[in-house]
Amino acid sequence: MSRQYIANLKSGNQVEGVFLVLKKEIRETKDKKPYLNLQLADKSGCIDAKKWDASTSLYNSFNSDGFIRIKGTVETFNNSLQIKLLEITPVSESEVQMDEFxxxxxxxxxxxxxxxxxxxxxxxxxxxxxxxxxxxxxxxxxxxxxxxxxxxxxxxxxxxxxxxxxxxxxxxxxxxxxxxxxxxxxxxxxxxxxxxxxxxxxxxxxxxxxxxxxxxxxxxxxxxxxxxxxxxxxxxxxxxxxxxxxxxxxxxxxxxxxxxxxxxxxxxxxxxxxxxxxxxxxxxxxxxxxSNHKDDSSAWTDYVRMFERRLYKK
Structure with a gap:
């Protein structure tokens, strides 16, 4: 299976592969159920990811700035893509090719x-x-x-x-x-x-x-x-x-x-x-x-923090 780079992901895609963990935190839903809030990366970009019904032991099983293998589904939330994580497995640095990340x-x-x-x-x-x-x-x-x-x-x-x-x-x-x-x-x-x-x-x-x-x-x-x-x-x-x-x-x-x-x-x-x-x-x-805005149906990018506005793409 060829690598699925973040820049090529679209809503509805099933995704499986190894990603670099940029950020991780454990949060609670309104019902006080813990979940993982992650930011994952590869050399093409980064994406938010969430693992619902997560445990503290899962949170402690991998490090920020470490690598994990995931299975999940790409979803759209607030006009941005994120991954709904189904499985997370820690991966050793010796198992990855750094030029992919x-x-x-x-x-x-x-x-x-x-x-x-x-x-x-x-x-x-x-x-x-x-x-x-x-x-x-x-x-x-x-x-x-x-x-x-x-x-x-x-x-x-x-x-x-x-x-x-x-x-x-x-x-x-x-x-x-x-x-x-x-x-x-x-x-x-x-x-x-x-x-x-x-x-x-x-x-x-x-x-x-x-x-x-x-x-x-x-x-x-x-x-x-x-x-x-x-x-x-x-x-x-x-x-x-x-x-x-x-x-x-x-x-x-x-x-x-x-x-x-x-x-x-x-x-x-x-x-x-x-x-x-x-x-x-x-x-x-x-x-x-x-370049990073992949929605061809829109002539405008999403809000760009650097400019505090959206940019016209055509």
Whole structure:
């Protein structure tokens, strides 16, 4: 029997297979009967699932971030699909193929990395060039940078997502700088490449995408600043003003205090980076929402949290 991926499920389907457990909790019905409320995933997406008349022993038999084999029926509830679970059996990690559960970029990682390195070679400022080279000749950094997602769910939430997002923002920065010669091109490019490097410390991504302790305690902006400061400190004569404006780019790229930036963009390059970063994230989020909506009878997606509205698909 071929694998049934979540993205292909339709209401009424009988489903049987192994899935990754993203979330699990035990709840009670109005009649005080316990049931399991789960969120299951594979590389194509995630779906809610419920097991009625469940026991505490069944709840304790598997872990969140573990694997279960299920039998069930796909139903529609509040205009969304969910699985009514009939059977649940815990499955050992040794029995699964991980590439079926963790989504990866559809683009060629070595080609994306090569394209980013080509842009790095175009940076003329000697100090910014040395800084970028110090990162991209660091094998452990490059390995993590090429594997990490850019987020846990909203945009580029897949292996290689960080590289894909950074390359897109950097290419936008290259083109943008041609329209505004007053913008310091080398600084904007460097900020675009380094603005999200803290994600490699903020996120864990061996199975599902979760926040690390460092990510929850400090976040990727602070982690990125620490990483840049460490590399810059090893470059003899690295100008203090260069470092200040570059760190400002990283700290301000979310744009607003309520979006996590401790400072708002205060230079032309920082203003540009904020909007270019936001543009790429929003476009990827919109295209993902449209692609994932499988109801061909509707010209509109379901409500998309990122945009707080439905999107027109045609």
């Amino acid at each position: 963790v989504q990866s970029t559809e683009k060629n990682v070595p080609e994306m990395l090569a394209e980013l390195k080509e842009i790095i070679r175009s940076v003329k400022d000697p100090y910014l060039s040395k800084l970028l080279i110090s990162f991209f000749t660091d094998k452990s950094f490059v390995t993590a940078f090429c594997a990490a997602p850019a987020a846990t769910q909203n945009h580029h939430a897949f292996l290689g997502g960080l590289l894909e997002h950074v390359l897109s923002v950097t290419k936008l920065a290259v083109n943008f700088s041609g329209f505004y010669p007053v913008v310091k091109k080398d600084l904007l490019i460097t900020g675009a490449i380094l603005h999200d490097i803290g994600k490699i410390r903020e996120l864990s991504y061996e199975r599902s995408f979760q926040y690390t302790d460092e990510g929850l305690l400090t976040g990727h902006l602070i982690s990125g600043v620490l990483m840049v400061n460490e590399k810059a400190s090893k470059i003899e004569g690295f100008p203090g003003e260069h470092l200040n404006v570059l760190l400002h780019l990283i700290l301000s790229h979310h744009g607003e205090y309520e979006w996590g930036s401790p400072v708002k963009p205060g230079t032309p390059e920082a203003i540009a980076l904020h909007y270019l970063d936001n543009l790429d994230a929003k476009m990827q989020g919109a295209l993902k929402a449209i």
